[in-house]
Amino acid sequence: MNDFLSDCRSAIGEHYVVTDHTDMAGYLTDWRRRFTGKALAILKPGSTEEVALLVKLCNQYRVPLVPQGGNTGLVLGSVPDDSGNAVVLSLTRLNHIRATDIINNTITVEAGCILQTIQNAATDVDRLFPLSLAAEGSCTIGGNLATNAGGTAVLRYGNMRELCLGLEVVTAQGEIWSGLRGLRKDNTGFDLRDLYIGAEGTLGIITAAVLKLFPQPKARLTALAAMHTPNAALKLLSLAQSHCGATLTGFExxxxxxxxxxVKHYPQMRLPFPQSSPQYVLLEISDNESAEHAEATLERLVTDALEQEVIHDAVVASSMAQSKGLWNLREHIPLAQADEGKNIKHDVSVPISLIGEFITRTDALLAAQFPGCRLVTFGHLGDGNLHYNVSPPEGEAGDALIASQSDINRVVHDSVDHFGGSISAEHGLGAMKRDEIRRYKSDVEMRLMERIKTALDPLNLMNPGKVV
Structure with missing residues (x-):
């Protein structure tokens, strides 16, 4: 492989071909630090043209490549396997905002742009880019597109497929497809954009995108409501949609x-209620009319929910600081679970109307088969996406739980399938769920996916071992 690496150095510069083991380490371990792969090198191109050159070299030398953005994924989609045959193609140097069009309400960005940077760039021109994730300070838009990320505002704005109008892609053969069209209507054949979004880098490498922008809301209001059951939360969702309409942005x-x-692991945070409740909903409305209109809307909703006994308490944030405090409670759940110890994560979706039944049934199945396990259940109720995570019994280190991971996954995933759901709502399949998905997709569906993969990447060099 010396000739291959030498040609890579000639293509992008010696400094951007990293082979030192210490310097490579951060690119080879997944975000949860559960797996470390191996690679020939880390390649760090600085332009779409350099990406294309590197892909052509990988074709010439038959070297597999693993595209990587911020490496914040949870399903081993952005790290190589342990064979040491692949290279990691880091896109972090492709981090320019190419254009902003406030009349067309679009922003054109490169794949290595940090999500928070794009949010801030939109704010600078009095616009909103609504994708919001816990990892927004480190994840890249290329990774968001590759996994069709959702986040907390899907209820109003949709996931990445809805937020993207056009793509620039380097194909598996090293060709550049420039589809950076800021069009909302373009019915001229197969939608290649939607094919590459969510493909996790297995069909080609996304290098840039045209994204939708929205007007900045005049007001945002956040409330935390307490209730007894998930079914009560579903009733609150129906009320909120009736009262708030399109202004309902988040419903967690x-x-x-x-x-x-x-509150155990972050004692500086406090619940704003005198007594605990079995379930909570964090909801947010974004109003384009006025703060007064938003306040009146939210007040009517809360009053109606209390009178109908859907909820038994609620607090409405009266300032941005209070709103951020409520959101911090939600955003610190994954961190607190990690602080608590080893755990098993599930990113699932079921029809919204069946979420209460799913939780009740699956909780009971796990309690019967794995006594004492603790369930960390939270997520985007408004779009049916739950993070249904399992922690070990109180006081246990978690080794026994991890040893039973396959059995626990089977209980959860079979239950998801029973309710007509999906075992991956927004994290993707990666390597972790690549084999598991075959249990739940039909043979016809799997063959169609395999044919697309073979047609676009016949040498199987694009992120091999992931998705299909």
Whole structure:
């Protein structure tokens, strides 16, 4: 492989071909630090043209490549396997905002742009880019597109497929497809954009995108409501949609155990209620009319929910600081669970109307088969996406739980399938769920996916071992 690496150095510069083991380490370990792969090198191109040159070299020398952005994924989609045959193609140097069009409400960005940078760039021109994730300070837009990321505002704005109008892609053969069209209507054949979004780098490498922008809302209001059951949360969702319509931006379900973990590990945070409740909903409305209109809307919703006994308490943030405090409770759940110890994560979706039944049934199945396990259940109730995570019994280190991971996954995933859901709502399949998905997709569907992969990447060099 010396000739290959030498040609890579000639293509992008010696400094951007990293082979030192210490310097490579951060690119080879997944975000949860559960797996470390091996690679020939880390390649760091600085332009779409350099990406294309490197892909052509990988074709010439038959070297597999793993595209990588911020490496914040949770399903081993952005790290290489342990064979040491692949290279990691880091896109972090492709980090320019190419254009902003406030009349067309679009922003054109390169794949290595940090999500928070794009949010800030939109704010600078009095616009909103609504994708919001816990990892927004480190994840890249290329990774968001590759996994069709969702986040907390899907209910109003949709996931990345809805937020993207056009792409620039380097194909598996090293060709550059420039589809950076800021069009909302373009019915001229197969939608290649949607094919590459969510493909996790297995069909080609996204190098840039045209994204939708939205007007900045005049007001944002946040409330935390307490209730007894997930079904009560579903009733609140129906009320909120009736009262708030399109202004309802976020609707997050959190169990009491989730928030008790947060206040345990982050004692500076406090629940704003005198007594705990089995379930909570964090909801947000974004109003384009006025703060007064938003306040009146939210007041009517809360009053109606209390009168109908859908909820038994609620607090409405009266300042941006209070709003951020409420959101911090939600955003610290994954961190608190990690602080608590080893755990098993599930990113699932089921039809919204069945979420209460899913939680009740699956909680009971796990309690019967794995006594004492603790369930950290939270997520985007408004779009049916739950993070249904399992922690070991109180006081246990978690080794026994991890040893039973396959059995626990089977219980959860079979239950998801029973309710007509998906075992991956927004994290993707990566290597972790690549084999598992075959249990739940039909043979026809898997063959269609395999044919697309073979047609676009016949040498199987693009992120091999992931998705299909």
């Amino acid at each position: 379900l959190m169990s009491d155990f989730c928030l008790q973990l947060v």
